[in-house]
């Protein structure tokens with residue numbers, strides 16, 4: 001009786017969270033992060049437990065076969081949902097239908113050849129393998145594709161390992177005592193379904209937390225980047241500069257302003273879309289010619305800022321010259337015109353600075369150098385203290 005009540009509560013939990021997952025997925029236009037598949041997993045498990053409640057004691061029949069099939073398909077659905085969450089697009093319905101058909105046939109064969117206990121042991125054994133694989137995958141993910149979710153992945157690994165151990169115990173009990181071991185009034189079944197209820201209560205909020213984290217991370221990235229070039233915007237640059245100078249061993253920085261020459265005439269001659277392509281191309285060139293760790297930002301319009309870190313005067317001048325020459329040689333791809341579009345840029349370089357607060361001052365310094373470069377004919381590098389070098 002107690003176990004049936006627990007099972008009934010478990011069904012209610014699973015189905016409520018199924019609806020919640022589906023509602024969340026409808027709000028996540030385009031990128032659903034596996035939420036709809038988690039909803040499907042909950043639905044399958046909820047239906048399996050409803051069948052178990054209706055079917056009564058474990059015995060051979062259509063309802064029992066469907067129950068076992070749903071019970072096995074549910075964790076596979078969670079697995080597929082997790083793959084989608086971690087940006088590994090995977091089909092869902094076809095693999096689940098193939099699994100359902102294959103496992104139903106296998107159940108009938110095992111039942112007819114080895115009997116009811118073997119069929120129940122088969123389900124428990126497959127669940128052990130499945131949850132063991134999931135635990136290993138989660139532990140692997142903690143060190144590779146989900147490093148930023150270290151705590152969450154550890155919690156998931158522990159919880160999944162728990163259900164793996166309970167299924168292993170169930171498997172051993174069926175081998176020793178047959179289907180009698182699955183009596184709903186037994187202490188083991190009580191523990192089993194209490195643990196399942198615990199999981200059904202804890203895991204859905206964890207999944208929602210992961211989605212929330214992913215969404216807020218994406219918002220933060222969007223707020224810190226220029227949508228056209230994917231470079232940092234001014235706000236992102238200031239945050240990154242702050243983070244750099246917070247370190248006690250932070251190296252001094254040099255500021256380069258890169259300004260495309262006569263960009264207005266590119267826009268006027270070829271149109272705004274081509275102007276955008278030129279901006280993206282220049283952004284790519286700056287990225288390709290800077291070192292890892294340097295900060296690149298689109299300040300606005302056709303003006304870019306590069307913060308060169310861990311270098312000296314000679315190094316930063318070399319970098320500026322390399323960027324100027326690469327921009328001059330690059331052609332804008334993807335335009336239908338015969339003549340490729342070429343552009344040049346003038347670069348103003350500041351002196352070294354050691355604090356994020358000094359950014360505006362050194363921006364003005366580089367801007368003054370840039371102005372001199374424009375006045376002197378463009379397509380050149382001007383150094384703020386050129387006369388002293």
Ligand SMILES: Nc1nc2c(ncn2[C@@H]2O[C@H](COP(=O)(O)OP(=O)(O)OP(=O)(O)O)[C@@H](O)[C@H]2O)c(=O)[nH]1
Nearest residue numbers: 259260261262263264265267272275276301302374
């Ligand atoms: N396509 C495109 N154009 C932009 C964007 N932002 C600003 N612009 C244009 O960039 C042009 C900047 O022109 P100016 O400031 O006169 O500079 P310039 O023509 O490059 O001249 P110099 O800097 O003196 O060589 C303007 O025509 C803006 O409309 C953008 O996001 N996309």
